[in-house]
Amino acid sequence: MEQDNTTSLEPHGVRHASVSCELAPLTPTESSLSSRPEFHRAETSLTGVTLLSRQHSVSDGAPTAGNLPRKKSYGQASCSSKSFAPHELCAASQKESTTTGIHSKLFQTLHDQPNALFHSENLSAETNIDLLRISCEEGVYLPGQNTKQVETALSEFGDETCGCPRLLALFIKLKRSPSATFRQRASISPKLVERLFVDYDIHNSFLGDLIGRPDYWSAVGRAKGGWGNKTAEQPASAFEFFCQHPRWAQSSRYEKGRSAAAMQGHRAPCSVYMHHSRTQNLTLYLVAASESEDWFPSLLDRIGVLDCKGLNTSMPSGETRQALASSPFMLHTILSTVAFEQSIEYVAKVRDRLMTQIKQVNDYSDQSGNEARKPAKDRAMLEQITKELHSVSQTADTGLANAHMSIKIAERMLEAHSMFMMGRERLHKGPAAAFIRDTHQALEYARNSFYCQKDWLSSYKARKDTAMNFVFNVVTQHDSATNVDISYRMAKDSSSMNAVTILTLIFLPGTFLSVGDRSADGVLKRCVFSERNRGSTNDRLVDSIYHCGLHFDGRMLLSVVFSGSARPLARVCLAESQQGALRGKEERSGHATMGSALELDELTITENFDRGVEEGTIIYNKDFRTVGYSDNGFSFEFRLLTGLDRKPTPSSPPQSSGCRPGSDIDVSGYEVADLGSTHLVAFNKFASARPHLLVLTQDGYRRQHEPLNIDDLTALRHVLLSLADSTRRYMAIFNCGIDSGCSRLHKHMQVFPVVPGFPLWPDSEDSTVQASVPFQCFVHRLNGDELPSAEEVTAVYTKLLDRAKSALAAVGYPLDGEVPHNLILDRKWIVVVPRRQAGVNGADANAAAFLGMVWVSDEVKMKRWTEQGPANVLSQIALPAPGRLG
Known part of the structure; x- marks a missing residue:
C-alpha cells in the first residue's frame, strides 16, 4: 500500500485544519439577482463548491451535491460561529490552519470578484462538451455531450472496479460573450460544475480558469484525499495539477481592435486540470479552451481521434490508449507540445518581419553613396522602417514573456511529475514504467525547447536594436548634413546681399x-x-x-x-x-495647368486619409480580415470591409449636399488636389484601401459609361507618376458602365496601393500563370518601369478597347455605342477586360477582382463567390477564356 502524503506541492503548501461554514441571508441586491432560476442555481451551487471543497479536503467526510447547505450570501460567511466578510474568511482560515500556505491565498482570490462566480453569462444553461474515455481495452470520443450524458459517464467511470488504468477527459469550449465577467462563456452547466468540484475536490482557483480568466500566476499541484465521496476516507490517495498555457496565437494585446477595451482584445486562454486517484488508478482531465482555436483539433489529432478529414470512427491505437491511461501527465505533455508548436509559428513571424526590415536597412546601406537617391523618399522609408522595428520589438517582448511563463510551467510540471513518481516502485516495472519515463523525458524536452525559443527571441531583439541604432544614426547624420548645407547657403546669400546693399547705397x-x-x-x-x-x-x-x-x-x-x-x-x-x-x-x-499642379505626396495623403477615418468622414475598416483562396490555379484575396454595406448603388439617388452640378459623388471635405481645369483628386468616402483616391472630372455631367480620353489619361498618369517614388506600388482602375461594376455615374477613376506580397498575374510571363486566367482580357506590356507619354497610353488604350468591342460583338452583346469594360493601369502594363454583366447570383465585382482582389462587406457575400467558384464568377461576368465554358 502506498504511503499517505498530504504535503502540498506548492512552495509553501501545508496541511489545513477543518473549517465548518454556515452562510448568512441574502442581501436585497442579491435577492433580486437570484430571482432568475438559472442564476440562483449557479449562485447557490458554485458558492457551495467554493466553500465546501475547502472543507472536504481536510474533513473526515465529503459532502455531496444533495446535502449542500443552502446559500444565503456570498458576501458574508459564518466560520466557527463567527461571521466574516470575504476578505476576512482567509484570515480566519489561516489562524485555524497548522501553518499558512498558498492554498489559503488562492482561496482568497476567488472572492476578490464574487460576481464572477455567479454571473449568469459565465456558464451555459445546458452542457455541450466533448468527452474522451480511455481504458486499456477501449477508447471512445463522444462529441456534444449534455449534462445527463456526462453525469452517466462519470458514474460509470467511477464505479468500474477492473483495476486497469483509465482516463476521462472533458473538453469544455469557451465562446465569446461580451457580457460575461471574462468575456467568455463555458459550455458547461452550473449543475455539472457543482458535481465535479465537490466529488473530485477540485482546487478552488481553477473555477476562475474554467470560465476564461486570464491566469498570469504559477501552475498548481498538490496531493489530497481520495477519488470522490467514495474513498474520501483514504488520505493522500489522490493528486491534482493544473495550469494555463500562454496565448502564443495572440501576438498583440490590441490584436482585435484598438478601440475595444483591453480585456475584449484578449483571446481565450487554454486551461488544463488533472485529477489522479492512485488507489483506483483513475485520471480526470478538464480542458477549457476557445473552440475557434487549434487546441482541441491538435490534441485529438495527436492521439489518433481526428484525421485530416475530421472525425475518425476508429479508436486510438492500443499503445496510445495504454500510454494515456497509464501515465496521468501524458495529456499535459501533449498539450505542452501543442503550445510549443504555436510558439514555433510565433517566432517565425517575428523572424520574418525582422529580416524584412533588416534587408531594407542593408540595401539602404549598400546604396548610401548613390547620388541619385532622393532624400525625401529615403526619409519616408527610414520612418517606415522605424515603425516596423518598433512593432517587432513589441511582438518580441510579448514572445519573451510567453517563453518565460512556458518555462516556469514546464519546470513546475516536472517538479510535480517527480513528486508524483516518488515512492512508486511498482511503476518501474512493466509497460507503465516506460510510459511514465517517456512522459518525464518529453516534459524535459518541452522545457528545453522553450529555453531555445527564449534565446532566439532575445537574439532577434538584439538584432532589432542594432538595426534601430543604425537607422537612428543615419537620420541624425542626414539632419546634420542638412543643417550644414543650410548654414552654407545662408552665408553665401548673406555675402551677396551685402554687395547689393553697398552698391545700392553708393549709386x-x-x-x-x-x-x-x-x-x-x-x-x-x-x-x-x-x-x-x-x-x-x-x-x-x-x-x-x-x-x-x-x-x-x-x-x-x-x-x-x-x-x-x-x-x-x-x-x-x-x-x-x-x-x-x-x-x-x-x-x-483663374485655374492651374497640369504642369503646375501640386505634386502628390504619399505621406501627407496618408496622414490626411487617417485623419478622415478617425473623424468618421471616410468609412474604412482598419482591422479588416483577408481570406486567401485559390481556384484552378488563380489566386484570390477576399477583403472583408464592413463599411461597404453602406456604399450606394448606381440606382441610388445622389446626395444634394457636397455634390457638384450634375454629379452624384460627394467631394465636399474629401478634396486632395486640383489637376487643372479638367480633373480633381479626392478621397473615396467608402474606402477599400489605405489610402483610396478618386480622380474625377471637374465637369459633373461627364458619365461613367464614356470611355477614357486623353485628358482623363493625362490626369491619371500625373497622379501615378507623382506617387512613383512612394514606398508602395500604386495602380489605377476604371469601371466603364454599369455592367462593369461601377457604383456611381459621375465619371471617375480610382487609385490605390497594391497589396504587399499578393501575386499579380500580369507581372508574370509564365505560360502556366497566364493559362490559369479564367476570363478573356487584352494585355499590353510597357517598356521600362515608368509610364510613357499620355499620347502613347491613349493610343494603346484605344487599340485594346477596339479589341474588347470586337470580342463583345462576337458573342452577340448589344453594344448600342457603349463598350462596358474594366481598365487596370500599372507602370508595367495595361489590361482591358470586356464585361457582360456587373455580377451573377449576388457575386458582384469591379476591375480589382480581375487581379484576384475581391472586396466584400461580409462573409455572406464572400460565400456567394466561393459557392459558385470565384474563377467561374469572373468568366461569367466577363467573357470566358478560350477553351473554357462560361
Missing part, C-alpha cells in the same frame, strides 16, 4: 527718372531707365548681362540701368523666372 540716389511697362502680353515686367541712358532698351543690354554671368530673357527681365560712369560696376539685372510668369498667367485665368 542709387538721383538716377531714376521713369518706369515703363514693356510687357506685350500683360506679364509683369518693368524696366527702369536713367537720365543718361534714356534710349536704352532691354535688347541693348544683352552683351553686358551675359558678361555679368546672368541669363537674359527679353520678355521676363526686370532691369535697373545706372548712369554711364557707374555702368562698369553697377549694372544690376534681376530676372523673373519662367515658372513665376506662368503662375501670373494662371492667376489671371
Whole structure:
C-alpha cells in the first residue's frame, strides 16, 4: 500500500485544519439577482463548491451535491460561529490552519470578484462538451455531450472496479460573450460544475480558469484525499495539477481592435486540470479552451481521434490508449507540445518581419553613396522602417514573456511529475514504467525547447536594436548634413546681399527718372531707365548681362540701368523666372495647368486619409480580415470591409449636399488636389484601401459609361507618376458602365496601393500563370518601369478597347455605342477586360477582382463567390477564356 502524503506541492503548501461554514441571508441586491432560476442555481451551487471543497479536503467526510447547505450570501460567511466578510474568511482560515500556505491565498482570490462566480453569462444553461474515455481495452470520443450524458459517464467511470488504468477527459469550449465577467462563456452547466468540484475536490482557483480568466500566476499541484465521496476516507490517495498555457496565437494585446477595451482584445486562454486517484488508478482531465482555436483539433489529432478529414470512427491505437491511461501527465505533455508548436509559428513571424526590415536597412546601406537617391523618399522609408522595428520589438517582448511563463510551467510540471513518481516502485516495472519515463523525458524536452525559443527571441531583439541604432544614426547624420548645407547657403546669400546693399547705397540716389511697362502680353515686367541712358532698351543690354554671368530673357527681365560712369560696376539685372510668369498667367485665368499642379505626396495623403477615418468622414475598416483562396490555379484575396454595406448603388439617388452640378459623388471635405481645369483628386468616402483616391472630372455631367480620353489619361498618369517614388506600388482602375461594376455615374477613376506580397498575374510571363486566367482580357506590356507619354497610353488604350468591342460583338452583346469594360493601369502594363454583366447570383465585382482582389462587406457575400467558384464568377461576368465554358 502506498504511503499517505498530504504535503502540498506548492512552495509553501501545508496541511489545513477543518473549517465548518454556515452562510448568512441574502442581501436585497442579491435577492433580486437570484430571482432568475438559472442564476440562483449557479449562485447557490458554485458558492457551495467554493466553500465546501475547502472543507472536504481536510474533513473526515465529503459532502455531496444533495446535502449542500443552502446559500444565503456570498458576501458574508459564518466560520466557527463567527461571521466574516470575504476578505476576512482567509484570515480566519489561516489562524485555524497548522501553518499558512498558498492554498489559503488562492482561496482568497476567488472572492476578490464574487460576481464572477455567479454571473449568469459565465456558464451555459445546458452542457455541450466533448468527452474522451480511455481504458486499456477501449477508447471512445463522444462529441456534444449534455449534462445527463456526462453525469452517466462519470458514474460509470467511477464505479468500474477492473483495476486497469483509465482516463476521462472533458473538453469544455469557451465562446465569446461580451457580457460575461471574462468575456467568455463555458459550455458547461452550473449543475455539472457543482458535481465535479465537490466529488473530485477540485482546487478552488481553477473555477476562475474554467470560465476564461486570464491566469498570469504559477501552475498548481498538490496531493489530497481520495477519488470522490467514495474513498474520501483514504488520505493522500489522490493528486491534482493544473495550469494555463500562454496565448502564443495572440501576438498583440490590441490584436482585435484598438478601440475595444483591453480585456475584449484578449483571446481565450487554454486551461488544463488533472485529477489522479492512485488507489483506483483513475485520471480526470478538464480542458477549457476557445473552440475557434487549434487546441482541441491538435490534441485529438495527436492521439489518433481526428484525421485530416475530421472525425475518425476508429479508436486510438492500443499503445496510445495504454500510454494515456497509464501515465496521468501524458495529456499535459501533449498539450505542452501543442503550445510549443504555436510558439514555433510565433517566432517565425517575428523572424520574418525582422529580416524584412533588416534587408531594407542593408540595401539602404549598400546604396548610401548613390547620388541619385532622393532624400525625401529615403526619409519616408527610414520612418517606415522605424515603425516596423518598433512593432517587432513589441511582438518580441510579448514572445519573451510567453517563453518565460512556458518555462516556469514546464519546470513546475516536472517538479510535480517527480513528486508524483516518488515512492512508486511498482511503476518501474512493466509497460507503465516506460510510459511514465517517456512522459518525464518529453516534459524535459518541452522545457528545453522553450529555453531555445527564449534565446532566439532575445537574439532577434538584439538584432532589432542594432538595426534601430543604425537607422537612428543615419537620420541624425542626414539632419546634420542638412543643417550644414543650410548654414552654407545662408552665408553665401548673406555675402551677396551685402554687395547689393553697398552698391545700392553708393549709386542709387538721383538716377531714376521713369518706369515703363514693356510687357506685350500683360506679364509683369518693368524696366527702369536713367537720365543718361534714356534710349536704352532691354535688347541693348544683352552683351553686358551675359558678361555679368546672368541669363537674359527679353520678355521676363526686370532691369535697373545706372548712369554711364557707374555702368562698369553697377549694372544690376534681376530676372523673373519662367515658372513665376506662368503662375501670373494662371492667376489671371483663374485655374492651374497640369504642369503646375501640386505634386502628390504619399505621406501627407496618408496622414490626411487617417485623419478622415478617425473623424468618421471616410468609412474604412482598419482591422479588416483577408481570406486567401485559390481556384484552378488563380489566386484570390477576399477583403472583408464592413463599411461597404453602406456604399450606394448606381440606382441610388445622389446626395444634394457636397455634390457638384450634375454629379452624384460627394467631394465636399474629401478634396486632395486640383489637376487643372479638367480633373480633381479626392478621397473615396467608402474606402477599400489605405489610402483610396478618386480622380474625377471637374465637369459633373461627364458619365461613367464614356470611355477614357486623353485628358482623363493625362490626369491619371500625373497622379501615378507623382506617387512613383512612394514606398508602395500604386495602380489605377476604371469601371466603364454599369455592367462593369461601377457604383456611381459621375465619371471617375480610382487609385490605390497594391497589396504587399499578393501575386499579380500580369507581372508574370509564365505560360502556366497566364493559362490559369479564367476570363478573356487584352494585355499590353510597357517598356521600362515608368509610364510613357499620355499620347502613347491613349493610343494603346484605344487599340485594346477596339479589341474588347470586337470580342463583345462576337458573342452577340448589344453594344448600342457603349463598350462596358474594366481598365487596370500599372507602370508595367495595361489590361482591358470586356464585361457582360456587373455580377451573377449576388457575386458582384469591379476591375480589382480581375487581379484576384475581391472586396466584400461580409462573409455572406464572400460565400456567394466561393459557392459558385470565384474563377467561374469572373468568366461569367466577363467573357470566358478560350477553351473554357462560361
